[in-house]
Amino acid sequence: GESVGLHLPTLSVQEGDNSIINCAYSNSASDYFIWYKQESGKGPQFIIDIRSNMDKRQGQRVTVLLNKTVKHLSLQIAATQPGDSAVYFCAENTSGTYKYIFGTGTRLKVLA
């Protein structure tokens, strides 16, 4: 069936460097995407979202890029900090359903 997957299960970066977390999605009907951060033992926290009519959206220290041609989503974190260590999930949604399909997750480890 349709699914959302991630390329890298674990990403280790030096503190202060930029991080890039990737996600591939397969449902061409998905038109809304969200990146979530999940710390150990807690529920997901919203980071940033993007609609399919955009290819880039910036937040505070984070940028999401959407490439609909290859069905690829990425999350860029600038100047990665120890507090960014967590598991990051991308989630896709199709208009009107409010159901989110989550990707497999990438663990980000920030090295001091």
Place this chain on the structure above:
Amino acid sequence: GAVVSQHPSWVICKSGTSVKIECRSLDFQATTMFWYRQFPKQSLMLMATSNEGSKATYEQGVEKDKFLINHASLTLSTLTVTSAHPEDSSFYICSARTPGNTIYFGEGSWLTVV
């Protein structure tokens, strides 16, 4: 502060018993809530969509009679795991949709069946 609250945060129950998990929207009325389960080091898997005043919509492969969902009010949905077994041990997370269509997640509930 949290806008979606789950209770209990963690629970241990004996095999064969039932356990109820509550999901409450604190600052808004949620006509729709969602229940997910998450195994360690895995992603969130949607179990069911809970609609206030009507029956829940279950995802394929989720047993309706085992995971009873009740959405009796606009601020409360409950998930009851009936006749729990060790394989039901998991992290259960709910989310709620605001009238403005924003989704907020709860902090999750750890269930351990012994």
